Amino acid sequence: MTERIVVGAALLHDGRLLAARRSAPVELAGRWELPGGKVEEGESPESALVRELREELGVDASLVERIPGQWPLRAPYVFQVWTARLLPGSASPQPLEDHDELRWLAAADVWDVDWLDQDVPAVREAAARLAA
Numbered sequence: 001m002t003e004r005i006v007v008g009a010a011l012l013h014d015g016r017l018l019a020a021r022r023s024a025p026v027e028l029a030g031r032w033e034l035p036g037g038k039v040e041e042g043e044s045p046e047s048a049l050v051r052e053l054r055e056e057l058g059v060d061a062s063l064v065e066r067i068p069g070q071w072p073l074r075a076p077y078v079f080q081v082w083t084a085r086l087l088p089g090s091a092s093p094q095p096l097e098d099h100d101e102l103r104w105l106a107a108a109d110v111w112d113v114d115w116l117d118q119d120v121p122a123v124r125e126a127a128a129r130l131a132a
């Protein structure tokens with residue numbers, strides 16, 4: 001089966017990482033993730049991620065760097081993650097779609113939320129950037 005990419009953002013601001021709590025589907029609802037979504041046909045992963053951040057959170061963000069590696073999700077999806085920052089003048093993130101709560105986590109608090117199991121390796125990498 002052809003691999004399909006889900007992109008996620010480690011959105012960093014004032015030394016904190018944004019976590020988003022999923023509101024759907026039922027098997028993922030209540031668990032925390034990095035905001036993002038599926039790359040559409042003909043779209044680059046980077047532009048998909050900027051689009052998803054605008055749609056889901058209402059923010060204007062720029063990607064900083066790809067976190068090396070990719071992590072398996074439910075087949076055929078794999079998860080790729082970029083660090084990202086809010087552009088000057090961007091609105092603050094709001095849970096507009098897919099999420100019912102957002103939380104900015106300092107390095108010491110990153111493991112306070114119930115991340116999706118499959119996100120844990122990516123979050124560990126993102127958290128290392130936060131502490132750096």
Ligand SMILES: Nc1nc2c([nH]c(=O)n2[C@H]2C[C@H](O)[C@@H](COP(=O)(O)OP(=O)(O)OP(=O)(O)O)O2)c(=O)[nH]1
Nearest residue numbers: 006007008033034035036037038073077116118119
């Ligand atoms: N966005 C996101 N999705 C994740 C993460 N971890 C994880 O397992 N997933 C799964 C959940 C979904 O099955 C899939 C991404 O779907 P999505 O619902 O966010 O994608 P989308 O916005 O493009 O929505 P749609 O086209 O399915 O309506 O990847 C994560 O950290 N972020």
